[in-house]
Amino acid sequence: MTNHTVCAVDLGSTKASCLIAKLDHDGKVEVKGFAAVPCGALRRGLIIDEEGAAKAAAKAIEGAEEEAGGISPSASVTLTGPHIMSMDSRGIVTITPTMRRVAEADILEAINHSRKVMMPAGTEEILHLPREFRIDGQRGIADPIGMPAARLEVVTVFAAGDTGAVQLLESAVAKTGKSGVKVLPSAVMAGVGLLSQEMMDLGAVVIDIGGDVTDIAVFADGGLAYTAGLPVGSAHITSDIRQLLKVTISEAERIKIDLGTADASVVDPEAVVDILQDGADKVRPIKKTVIAEIIEARVREIGQLAHAHIQQSGFEGKLTGGAVLAGGGSLLEGLPETMSAAMQQIKVRRDGVSVRGPHARRLKAPQYTAVVGLARHLLDSAEKEYQPVSSFSALKRGFGALKSRFGGS
Numbered sequence: 282m283t284n285h286t287v288c289a290v291d292l293g294s295t296k297a298s299c300l301i302a303k304l305d306h307d308g309k310v311e312v313k314g315f316a317a318v319p320c321g322a323l324r325r326g327l328i329i330d331e332e333g334a335a336k337a338a339a340k341a342i343e344g345a346e347e348e349a350g351g352i353s354p355s356a357s358v359t360l361t362g363p364h365i366m367s368m369d370s371r372g373i374v375t376i377t378p379t380m381r382r383v384a385e386a387d388i389l390e391a392i393n394h395s396r397k398v399m400m401p402a403g404t405e406e407i408l409h410l411p412r413e414f415r416i417d418g419q420r421g422i423a424d425p426i427g428m429p430a431a432r433l434e435v436v437t438v439f440a441a442g443d444t445g446a447v448q449l450l451e452s453a454v455a456k457t458g459k460s461g462v463k464v465l466p467s468a469v470m471a472g473v474g475l476l477s478q479e480m481m482d483l484g485a486v487v488i489d490i491g492g493d494v495t496d497i498a499v500f501a502d503g504g505l506a507y508t509a510g511l512p513v514g515s516a517h518i519t520s521d522i523r524q525l526l527k528v529t530i531s532e533a534e535r536i537k538i539d540l541g542t543a544d545a546s547v548v549d550p551e552a553v554v555d556i557l558q559d560g561a562d563k564v565r566p567i568k569k570t571v572i573a574e575i576i577e578a579r580v581r582e583i584g585q586l587a588h589a590h591i592q593q594s595g596f597e598g599k600l601t602g603g604a605v606l607a608g609g610g611s612l613l614e615g616l617p618e619t620m621s622a623a624m625q626q627i628k629v630r631r632d633g634v635s636v637r638g639p640h641a642r643r644l645k646a647p648q649y650t651a652v653v654g655l656a657r658h659l660l661d662s663a664e665k666e667y668q669p670v671s672s673f674s675a676l677k678r679g680f681g682a683l684k685s686r687f688g689g690s
């Protein structure tokens with residue numbers, strides 16, 4: 282395969298997927314191969330069954346490679362879970378002689394200085410992105426190159442995850458024979474897929490509601506501002522239904538998807554549906570409002586937890602673009618309305634990513650936003666020879682070969 286073909290892998294608590302893609306002539310993601318298989322080897326973003334995870338990754342990768350008609354030498358994988366965190370760090374360089382024009386080398390030095398930040402014990406950096414430059418105290422500079430300065434500062438955002446979780450994920454994919462496996466934060470990748478530069482400038486939060494986790498990434502002032510994971514996902518709704526209505530897990534999943542809504546206020550109070558009683562062959566009638574209330578309570582909890590992180594990010598007032606949902610859990614009817622109410626009326630919408638080639642329709646579904654976003658990120662990195670996410674406007678405009686000198690990750 283060419284250098285510009287990338288292999289993106291997403292290992293989740295319900296499925297493993299792999300997307301092999303390249304950029305088409307007008308810069309869109311073009312699918313060369315795609316496969317998704319069930320995966321039960323992760324809990325809350327941590328691999329609990331190493332063999333199962335490696336097998337699921339291998340199966341998804343083989344399926345995608347078969348369709349693409351070639352083997353990818355390397356692959357990268359998304360990381361989810363409540364252990365994900367982000368932090369800012371500042372880097373400063375003195376420009377000599379004073380008031381010389383800022384050059385690329387100064388920027389790299391400032392970024393490297395910011396990278397001397399100590400990660401909390403037991404965590405590992407998985408991504409770093411400059412988000413703002415300052416010259417002699419003047420803030421909000423997008424592209425400092427060529428500006429006369431005495432002092433250049435950079436604010437860099439770091440995303441990190443539990444070291445064990447990162448290493449297990451890396452090794453599950455490396456076991457399939459791939460080299461140079463990068464682990465990248467799932468919600469940030471979802472944002473790369475979903476959000477235009479205009480949306481990142483406006484400010485928006487991506488909320489990926491998966492099986493047993495929900496990941497969030499806040500983008501503001503043109504780039505990544507914050508990311509985190511919540512220990513609750515859509516499987517918790519299934520589990521609540523199972524316990525409270527005393528049904529099997531598969532019946533609870535059916536009730537959630539086919540009969541459920543996350544907005545009890547729109548349900549006809551008289552509506553009754555039949556559900557299968559646990560351990561018995563007979564059906565029993567139940568009011569639809571009862572199902573909706575169980576679902577709504579969990580969705581409200583997810584919204585409240587997400588909102589607490591948005592507040593913690595310090596960017597709540599800058600999210601003019603609102604919240605964009607991803608993940609299979611977002612498909613629940615009425616969910617955007619209830620999430621919005623739980624997040625103090627931040628406007629919430631679902632979206633998907635458009636790609637070219639086979640599977641375009643399937644890949645637009647929110648379950649695949651993260652893997653498509655990861656492919657987009659890898660393609661942008663390969664194409665532009667630097668580590669983008671990719672919005673950071675200064676980088677977009679151009680100082681090319683930064684990636685190697687950033688020192689990876």
Ligand SMILES: Nc1ncnc2c1ncn2[C@@H]1O[C@H](COP(=O)(O)OP(=O)(O)OP(=O)(O)O)[C@@H](O)[C@H]1O
Pocket residue numbers: 292293294295296323326361490491492493494495514515516519534537538607608609610611612613614647648
């Ligand atoms: N149509 C639907 N309506 C409601 N929920 C749905 C629908 N389709 C899928 N889901 C739910 O989406 C969840 C799976 O989402 P997704 O595929 O994004 O998870 P994952 O990426 O495997 O897991 P994670 O990211 O948590 O590790 C399941 O709990 C499933 O019940």
Ligand SMILES: [Mg+2]
Pocket residue numbers: 292293294361467491492608651
């Ligand atoms: Mg997921």
